[in-house]
Amino acid sequence: MAVRRSDIIIVALVALMASLSAVPSASWAFLMLTGLLLVFYLPGYAIMRAAFLKPRTGFAGAIFAVGLSLVATTFCGFALHYANALTPVGWLIALGGVTVVACGIAWLRDSRGVSRRNKPMEYPRLRFGQAAMLVVAAVIVAGTIMLARHQVIDKQEFAYTELWMLSRDKSSNDVTIGISNVERSDSLYDLELILDGRTIAVRGPVHLRVGQSWTLDISLPVIAGSEGRFEARLFKDGDNQRVYRRVWLQAGTAG
């Protein structure tokens, strides 16, 4: 009995072609297409094709193919873990290998003429108006997701300034102090540095635009092992009466 095996060839070729995605210059669209097909469809389709004499077509066939692909991916993951190969190349070899081997089995079974094709699924004819509605719906959904992303990026519930201080090295007295402006407007900052209750330096005004950061590297004028507290006080927009932010560390060690 003559059987059509073009689907096996196509699936095997796509799986082999997917190995090209290991090439660094592979395009984003190519990576997406092959990646989605390898994880969600091809292994399952090939396994179904190899297992059943009568290929499963239609909606149920597609559902089983996706489900089996998810199963194949899961167990390939365990295999790759034990082979110490949970890497992109490992995934390509594993999922591509499963697909190609299953296609090979399906080919052999078809060669013996045992495959009988089901009646292919009938798809209804799509009229122009219907196609237009589906396209517009897809465009609106894509636009809606973009809109939602923009809204979240634009929405800022909290306005704040980050002040922080870290010792760069456990054994030295080198300290880094940083300021980040995440307020709703540009701001002017003044920084007062205090050691053991004595002001040792004042820096500023530092003008920071929204989203901008500023860091200061400073060496503490104390001997290693000192127990004094080194404190940084931040004042905002010229208001020198109100300490806007405070950070400190124990001089001598970072902890």
Place this chain on the structure above:
Amino acid sequence: MSQSPTACADTRVLTRKYRWTWAWCAELVAWVGILLGIGERFRRFELSHGNPEWGGLPGISLIASFGLLLIALAHGSDQESWPSGTALFCAGLVLILLPIAVRIAWPSVSRFERIGLLLIAALSLCLINVLSAPLGFSGFDEFLHWITADDIMRHNALFTPNQMLPISPLYPALEIITTALSNLTNLSIFASGTILILISRMVFIGALFLFFEAITSSSRLAAVACFIYMGNASMPLFHASFAYEGLAIVFMILAFLGVTRAESDAANRWMYVLVLTGPFLAAMAVSHHTTAFIGASLLLVLTCLTLLSRSTLKRRLAVMAVLATAIATSWGWLKLMGNPVTEYIGPSLEQGVGDLLAMITSMMPVRKPFLATDGATAPIWQRLVMMCAIALTCLGLALGFFRAFSLAGLRMAHDRGLPFLRWTSNWILLLTLLTLAFPITLAFRFTDSAWELGNRLGPFIYIGIGLVIACFVAGPWLGRSSQPWRAVSAGAVMAILVIGSIFIAWGGPIDFPRRYKVIADSLSIEPMGIGAAEWTLQWLGSDHRFVADRVNRTLLATYGRQEIVTTLNDQIDTSSALFSQHLGPQEIHALKSAHVDFLFVDMRMTQALPRMGVYFERGEDWTIHAAPPEPAALLKFNRIAQVGRTFDNGYIVIFDVRKFLRRERDGR
């Protein structure tokens, strides 16, 4: 002694009155029996075109897309917006769900169109979730699984310990598939996980439709049952999020579908068992523990029903083989992983059952419905929609229960004078019996410790609920009628069921714009907390041991890649160290034992009680829930020498306690 004529007349009047009352009662019982469909013979009315047609699918897709747009606009609305964000959100829900529900109930709709409508509904429910957090994960469970996925990507290995959810790396199917896609496409874990969830939801609803169709032989009944299934509170939010149960239930339904195929297709029976059902059950076993046990339990009942029914030997053997596979895979994996489930689920199950018993004995609900721990309560109209959905579900169950038995072919037969039950469909009988657990899950919702358990059982029980209610809707209600009002009313009820479930899933008042709330999981995730967590990774490096509240620990573990001290993993409760007025020996001991490096103090906790019921995690000292913590208590570390104040953004302060604890440890 003879009675007087008056007494005789009275007796006659009374007898007539009793007779009339009895007759009235008997009539009432008969009417109730007819209403409930007791003894009614179920008739299937397919009323669909044989040929596939697009029908109203493109138009309804367009309407649903506008519905999604309204929901996106609701998220972007502010308090002065007109119409309000809440109105936009509800209008969006109605636009998405009502046309689909009405069309599914409509007579003479092709199978092709019904499948398309269900897929659009499932996709839309997922997208509603995506629209609320389009840039990154926001659900608490999503963060827990993100940690596991991130560990797989970083270490190129499975089973890396996860302090936040130690059981997650032991059931890694979700994370394996996500990281596979991430590896092959260079997409982020969030993007890969979202694609996986969208596809798995579509596969789930498709498989559920095929499963219902296989056991009822009606695409109309199957489609109605699927839509009603979407009325379980897990469908719109929890199963649409990046969590392992959402994937495991897909494998469970695929395995069930495989069983129905194995039962009906004698020629390929063992191929279905070996190639489809077995692998799906194995994948389910490595995806999620509870789903695996529930799946195996359902198959156990199915096997019992198959053995009791008149089935062929081969069919019985096939079902028994499936059951053996389910038990072997779920128990095998559990044992292989060192049985982490008892420790994880045991305490909450024990406490839940205790709460339930306490509630039954005292007849007082432990947990007030519609009231969050922080005192937030949904407006009356939202509560009405939720109660309406629950009431309609109960009514549908009452009207469909006996009709589902009828569909299962359940009848009383006699053999040698002995009565016994006989049925034709094991699956329908199983799913109908499953609905008896619905009242228990409702009761669980009135307890503090087991409401989540009741919520988690919902998706499984709703497989039965969907079918039973559909037996009434697609049976006597819609029947052969081609009158539009019947389809519209059925569609409206179905839409209310799903909208009500979305309101329930929301877990609090639906108000826009969505603002920060204290320990409210997705409502507490905002850029400032994320920024602070990212700062820790950039400037402190990874893998420092942090103490933080429930929300910030998820941010620290994911964006900050820090190690989090948890009671679940470390068996040390550090909550009092953060909340106590003074740092006493007990608190210092807890910090020392947990080898804490930093304390992440979010001053916003002083504003309100936690909406999720806990500041840190279950089992924390309940006295801290009496009132929000005092600012002075959280900032007590300011007064302690050797404690550094490393980071301050006005809301969040990070204290460095390494030096302090080292000194305490050294006894200086």
